[in-house]
Amino acid sequence: MRTLTVSLGERSYPIHIGPDLSDQGEILRSHLDSKQILVVTNATVAPLYLERVLRQLEGKQVATVILPDGEQYKTMESALAVFDALLEHKFNRNAHLIALGGGVVGDLTGFAAACYQRGVPFVQIPTTLLAQVDSSVGGKTAVNHPRGKNMIGAFHQPKCVIADLSTLDTLADRELSAGLAEVVKYGLIRDEPFFRWLEEHMEALLRRDPEALGYAIERSCHNKAEVVAADERETGERATLNLGHTFGHAIETGLGYGGILHGEAVAIGMCQSADLSRRLGWLAERDVERIVALLARARLPVRPPAELGVDAFLEHMAVDKKNLEGRLRLILLERIGKAHLPIPVDLAPLRATLDEYGRA
Amino acid sequence: MRTLTVSLGERSYPIHIGPDLSDQGEILRSHLDSKQILVVTNATVAPLYLERVLRQLEGKQVATVILPDGEQYKTMESALAVFDALLEHKFNRNAHLIALGGGVVGDLTGFAAACYQRGVPFVQIPTTLLAQVDSSVGGKTAVNHPRGKNMIGAFHQPKCVIADLSTLDTLADRELSAGLAEVVKYGLIRDEPFFRWLEEHMEALLRRDPEALGYAIERSCHNKAEVVAADERETGERATLNLGHTFGHAIETGLGYGGILHGEAVAIGMCQSADLSRRLGWLAERDVERIVALLARARLPVRPPAELGVDAFLEHMAVDKKNLEGRLRLILLERIGKAHLPIPVDLAPLRATLDEYGRA
Numbered sequence: 001m002r003t004l005t006v007s008l009g010e011r012s013y014p015i016h017i018g019p020d021l022s023d024q025g026e027i028l029r030s031h032l033d034s035k036q037i038l039v040v041t042n043a044t045v046a047p048l049y050l051e052r053v054l055r056q057l058e059g060k061q062v063a064t065v066i067l068p069d070g071e072q073y074k075t076m077e078s079a080l081a082v083f084d085a086l087l088e089h090k091f092n093r094n095a096h097l098i099a100l101g102g103g104v105v106g107d108l109t110g111f112a113a114a115c116y117q118r119g120v121p122f123v124q125i126p127t128t129l130l131a132q133v134d135s136s137v138g139g140k141t142a143v144n145h146p147r148g149k150n151m152i153g154a155f156h157q158p159k160c161v162i163a164d165l166s167t168l169d170t171l172a173d174r175e176l177s178a179g180l181a182e183v184v185k186y187g188l189i190r191d192e193p194f195f196r197w198l199e200e201h202m203e204a205l206l207r208r209d210p211e212a213l214g215y216a217i218e219r220s221c222h223n224k225a226e227v228v229a230a231d232e233r234e235t236g237e238r239a240t241l242n243l244g245h246t247f248g249h250a251i252e253t254g255l256g257y258g259g260i261l262h263g264e265a266v267a268i269g270m271c272q273s274a275d276l277s278r279r280l281g282w283l284a285e286r287d288v289e290r291i292v293a294l295l296a297r298a299r300l301p302v303r304p305p306a307e308l309g310v311d312a313f314l315e316h317m318a319v320d321k322k323n324l325e326g327r328l329r330l331i332l333l334e335r336i337g338k339a340h341l342p343i344p345v346d347l348a349p350l351r352a353t354l355d356e357y358g359r360a
Numbered sequence: 361m362r363t364l365t366v367s368l369g370e371r372s373y374p375i376h377i378g379p380d381l382s383d384q385g386e387i388l389r390s391h392l393d394s395k396q397i398l399v400v401t402n403a404t405v406a407p408l409y410l411e412r413v414l415r416q417l418e419g420k421q422v423a424t425v426i427l428p429d430g431e432q433y434k435t436m437e438s439a440l441a442v443f444d445a446l447l448e449h450k451f452n453r454n455a456h457l458i459a460l461g462g463g464v465v466g467d468l469t470g471f472a473a474a475c476y477q478r479g480v481p482f483v484q485i486p487t488t489l490l491a492q493v494d495s496s497v498g499g500k501t502a503v504n505h506p507r508g509k510n511m512i513g514a515f516h517q518p519k520c521v522i523a524d525l526s527t528l529d530t531l532a533d534r535e536l537s538a539g540l541a542e543v544v545k546y547g548l549i550r551d552e553p554f555f556r557w558l559e560e561h562m563e564a565l566l567r568r569d570p571e572a573l574g575y576a577i578e579r580s581c582h583n584k585a586e587v588v589a590a591d592e593r594e595t596g597e598r599a600t601l602n603l604g605h606t607f608g609h610a611i612e613t614g615l616g617y618g619g620i621l622h623g624e625a626v627a628i629g630m631c632q633s634a635d636l637s638r639r640l641g642w643l644a645e646r647d648v649e650r651i652v653a654l655l656a657r658a659r660l661p662v663r664p665p666a667e668l669g670v671d672a673f674l675e676h677m678a679v680d681k682k683n684l685e686g687r688l689r690l691i692l693l694e695r696i697g698k699a700h701l702p703i704p705v706d707l708a709p710l711r712a713t714l715d716e717y718g719r720a
Contacts, residue, residue, distance in 0.1 A: 076440065087507040090678055115475070118502065118513045142478065147447040153478045154514065318450055 001027075002214075004221050006137060007229040011157045015137060015221050017214065021164040022049060022125070025056030028098075031123055031160045036095035037062045038086055040109040044069040045101045045127050048170050053100055053125065063089045067105065072258035074104045074144050076152060082112040093117040096159070102128035102175070103135035103262060107150070110141030114156035124158045127167040129179025129213075130263050133186075133220035134241075136161045138228040144257055148316075149249045155233060163221070165214055173206075173299070178263025180205060180298040183216050185270065186223040188291065189240045192337025194219055199290070202297045240339035243331045244269030247304075250316035254308045260301075267300035268357075276345065276353040277332040287336050303357055310354040361387075362574075364581050366497060367589040371517045375497060375581050377574065381524040382409060382485070385416030388458075391483055391520040396455035397422045398446055400469040404429040405461045405487050408530050413460055413485065423449045427465065432618035434464045434504050436512060442472040453477040456519070462488035462535070463495035463622060467510070470501030474516035484518045487527040489539025489573075490623050493546075493580035496521045498588040498598075504617055508676075509609045515593060523581070525574055533566075533659070538623025540565060540658040543576050545630065546583040548651065549600045552697025554579055559650070562657045600699035603691045604629030607664075610676035614668045620661075627660035628717075636705065636713040637692040647696050663717055670714040 001018030016027055037060050041050055046066045054062060065085045067073050086095060099109035099122060106124050113122035124136035142153025168176070180202075187195030197219075198205075204212035224241070231238040247269030251260060274291045277283035292302050304313070317328060328350065329342035361378030376387055397420050401410055406426045414422060425445045427433050446455065459469035459482060466484050473482035484496035502513025528536070540562075547555030557579075558565075564572035584601070591598040607629030612620060634651045637643035652662050664673070677688060688710065689702035 076436065080436065083505055083512055084507075087505055087511060115512045115514060117511060118500065118515055140478065145443055145447055147444075151447060151477060152443055152475045154475060155478055 002218055004218070004225050006157070006225045008157060008232055011139075013158060013160050015161040015163065015225065017132075017163045017165065017218055017221065019165045019210070021162050022052045022167065027162060028053070028056050028123065028125075032057075032060070032096050033121075034094045034096045035061050036089070036091045037098060038082070038089070038091060038095060039064045039098045039100055040067065040082055040105055040112070041065075041100040042067045042069040042073075042102075042105055045105070049100060049127060049167060053098065061089070063091070067108070069104075070258045071104055071144070071252070071262060072256070074108050074142075074257065076143050078108055079112045079115070079143050082109065083116060086112075086116055091116075093120055095120050097122035098125060099123070099136075099158075100125045100127065102126065102131045106131050106136050107140070107142050107153070110139070110156050110158065111143055111153055114141055114154035119156065121159045122156070124161040126161065126163055128171055128175050129168055129217070130175070130182055131179075132163040132168075132217050133179060134182040134224060136163070137221055137224045138238075139232070147253070149252055149257075163217060165210065165217070168208065168213060174261065176206070176208070177299040178261040178267075181263035181267040181270070181295065181300055183220050184291075184294060184298065185241070185243055185266065186220050188270065188333060188336060189243050189331075189339035190227070190337065191219070191223055192335075194223075195294075195336050199294055202294065206299065236341065239342050240331055242342075243333070243339050244271075244273045246317055246328075246330055247272045250313050251304050251308060253316045254312050255305060260305070264301050267295045267298070268302060268304050271295065271302045272304075272353050272357055273331065274333060275356060276330065276349060277334075279349045279352055280332065280345075282340070283333050283335060287333075290336065306358075310351065310358050313354050313358075314351075362578055364578070364585050366517070366585045368517060368592055371499075373518060373520050375521040375523065375585065377492075377523045377525065377578055377581065379525045379570070381522050382412045382527065387522060388413070388416050388483065388485075392417075392420070392456050393481075394454045394456045395421050396449070396451045397458060398442070398449070398451060398455060399424045399458045399460055400427065400442055400465055400472070401425075401460040402427045402429040402433075402462075402465055405465070409460060409487060409527060413458065421449070423451070427468070429464075430618045431464055431504070431612070431622060432616070434468050434502075434617065436503050438468055439472045439475070439503055442469065443476060446472075446476055453480055455480050457482035458485060459483070459496075459518075460485045460487065462486065462491045466491050466496050467500070467502050467513070470499070470516050470518065471503055471513055474501055474514035479516065481519045482516070484521040486521065486523055488531055488535050489528055489577070490535070490542055491539075492523040492528075492577050493539060494542040494584060494601075496523070497581055497584045499592070507613070509612055509617070523577060525570065525577065528568065528573060534621065536566070536568070537659040538621040538627075541623040541627040541630070541655065541660055543580050544651075544654055544658065545601070545603055545626065546580050548630065548693060548696060549603050549691075549699035550587070550697065551579070551583055552695075554583075555654075555696050559654055562654065566659065596701065599702050600691055602702075603693070603699050604631075604633045606677055606688075606690055607632045610673050611664050611668060613676045614672050615665060620665070624661050627655045627658070628662060628664050631655065631662045632664075632713050632717055633691065634693060635716060636690065636709060637694075639709045639712055640692065640705075642700070643693050643695060647693075650696065666718075670711065670718050673714050673718075674710075
C-alpha cells in the first residue's frame with residue numbers, strides 16, 4: 001500500500017492506494033470516530049463490495065442507502081434520501097458517512113455529509129478509476145440541477161480516501177476509459193513526462209496491467225493532491241483541473257444526465273479545448289493531434305454527439321459556473337504539460353471550434 | 361448608525377444598526393461586488409420593503425424570489441426555488457444574494473448562498489427583532505427536515521448585516537415578543553447586567569421605545585458577535601447560544617413548523633432549562649421565578665402546549681443535533697448570566713421537568 005497526503009492544515013488527510021484494501025478493516029476503522037455509520041453506495045457496486053465493507057464495521061450502528069446507478073441520480077432527491085436515512089436512524093452530528101462507489105456516489109455523499117447538521121465527517125472508498133484519480137480527492141461535492149451540472153454543492157474534505165485497486169477488476173471497459181480521460185488530463189495540464197508515459201503505456205492500462213494502473217493512479221493522485229493543497233477553494237491553479245470541463249458539462253447537460261459518462265464528455269471537451277488553444281495560436285497542430293490520438297487510443301470519444309448543435313452548446317456553456325460576469329472564461333493549453341488559468345475567450349474562435357466539432 | 365464587527369479573520373464582517381438604513385443605498389452597495397443580485401424575501405415583507413431595497417440596486421441585474429411567510433416554508437423545496445431563479449437568470453459564481461426578512465428568509469437564503477455553485481456571497485437585511493439580534497449574525501444557515509429543525513445546513517458567514525431599526529415599526533406584536541426571547545437569552549447565558557436592564561426596561565421595549573430597542577439590539581449583537589468570534593463552528597462556547605433550543609426545537613417539530621414561532625418555543629424551552637437547572641441544584645428557585653416572570657412580561661408563552669405529551673417530547677429531543685452518541689446533552693444555567701456548556705443529563709430529572717411542564 002502507498003499513502004499520499006493532501007496537505008490542508010487541520011483538514012489534511014491521507015489517500016491510501018493498493019490492492020485489496022477493502023479487506024483491511026483497520027485502515028477504514030482508524031478513520032471512524034463514531035459508532036454511527038451510514039454507507040452510501042449504488043445498485044451496481046452494492047452486490048460486489050458492500051458486504052466486504054460492512055464486515056469491517058461490525059459492532060457499529062450501521063445503516064445503508066443504495067441508490068440507482070448513474071449520473072441522472074446525482075440529484076437533490078437522492079441527497080434527501082440520504083438525509084431521510086440519517087434522521088430515521090437518529091444519527092447525530094458525530095455520525096460518519098462512507099461513500100462506496102464512483103464519482104456520483106462520492107460527490108453526492110460528500111454533499112450530504114457537508115449539509116447534514118451543518119457538516120459531518122465522511123470517508124471516500126472510490127471504486128471506479130475516475131473516482132480514484134480525481135473526484136474522491138479534493139473535497140468538491142455537489143449534486144446536479146436540471147439546468148447545470150454540480151450547481152448545488154459544497155467544499156467538504158473527506159477524512160481519508162481508500163483507493164482499492166482490486167475494485168477496478170470489476171469495472172466495465174467503458175468506465176475504465178472514462179477514468180483514463182482524467183488521467184490524461186493531469187499530463188496535459190501540468191505533467192508532460194506523465195503524458196509521454198501514458199503514450200507509451202496506454203495499451204498496458206487498457207489491459208489493466210496492475211503495475212501500470214497503480215502507477216497511473218498514484219501519479220494522478222499526486223498531481224491532484226498538489227493542486228488542491230495549493231488552492232483548495234479554486235481561486236487559482238485548481239481551476240486548471242477543469243480543462244475541458246466547460247465543454248464537457250455542456251455536453252452532459254445537453255444530452256441529459258446519464259446520456260454520456262462524465263469522463264467521455266471531458267475527453268471530448270479536452271479535444272475542443274486543444275483545438276481552441278491551437279486557433280488562438282497557443283498550441284501546435286502536432287500537439288493537438290497527439291492529444292486526440294491518445295484519447296482515441298484510450299477508447300474515448302473525441303467529437304461531441306451530432307445532435308448537440310452549436311447554439312445549444314453555447315447556451316449550456318453560458319451557465320457553467322466558471323463563467324464570471326457573462327464573459328465566457330476557459331482553460332486553454334499553452335503546451336502539453338502546461339495549462340493556463342481561465343481567460344475570457346472571444347466568441348469567434350469558440351464558434352469556430354464548435355463548428356469544427358459540430359460536423360460529424 | 362452604529363457598527364459592530366464579527367471578527368473572523370478574512371471572514372470578518374460588519375453589523376450596521378440604525379434607523380432608516382434601508383434608504384441609505386451606499387451602505388448596501390459597498391458590500392456588493394457583483395452586477396448579479398438575487399433578493400430573497402417573503403410575501404409579508406415584500407410589500408413593505410422590497411421596493412426600497414430594489415431602488416438601491418439600480419443599474420444591477422436584479423432578480424427576486426418571494427416566498428410564502430412562515431417557518432413551514434423553510435424547506436429544501438424553497439431552497440430549490442432559489443436555485444431555479446439563480447440558474448434561470450444564468451447567475452454565476454460571483455452573484456450575490458440578499459436575504460430581506462426574518463430568520464426563515466435569512467437561514468434559507470444563507471443556505472442557498474452556501475450551496476449555489478459551492479458558495480456565493482450574501483448579505484443579511486433582517487427585518488424582525490429575532491433576526492436582528494440573533495439569526496442574521498454568525499453564519500448558521502439551514503433548512504428544516506420534517507424530522508428535525510435545521511437538520512440540513514451549512515456554516516456560511518454573510519458579507520454584512522444591515523439591521524434597519526425602522527423595519528421594526530411594522531412588526532407584529534407577537535413577532536416582537538418572539539425576538540425578545542432571544543434578547544433575554546443573552547442576559548441569561550453571559551450578561552447578567554443586561555438581564556437586570558431588561559427587567560427594568562421590558563415595558564419600554566414592548567412599546568417600541570426606539571432608544572431602548574436600539575440599545576437592546578446593539579447589546580445583543582455585541583454578545584452574539586463575541587461568542588461567534590470565539591467559536592465560529594460551535595465546538596465550545598457557541599453551544600450556549602442554544603439555551604432552551606433543544607426543548608424549543610422539540611416543540612416546533614412536535615407541533616409542525618408554523619404552529620408556534622421559534623422565539624416562543626425558545627422562551628418555553630428556556631423556562632424548562634431553568635427548571636431542570638434548579639432540579640439539578642444549579643439554579644436558585646428565586647432565579648427561575650425571575651426568568652419565567654421576565655419572559656411572561658415579554659408576552660411570551662412559558663409552558664408548552666398541552667397537546668405535546670412527555671413521550672413525544674423526548675422522541676423529538678433525541679434527534680436534536682446537539683445530542684451526541686445517544687446521550688442527551690443540554691445547556692444548563694449555573695446562575696443568571698452564566699450558562700454551562702452542554703452536559704449529559706439523566707433521564708429522571710429531565711422527565712420530571714417535562715412532567716411538571718406537561719401539566720397545563
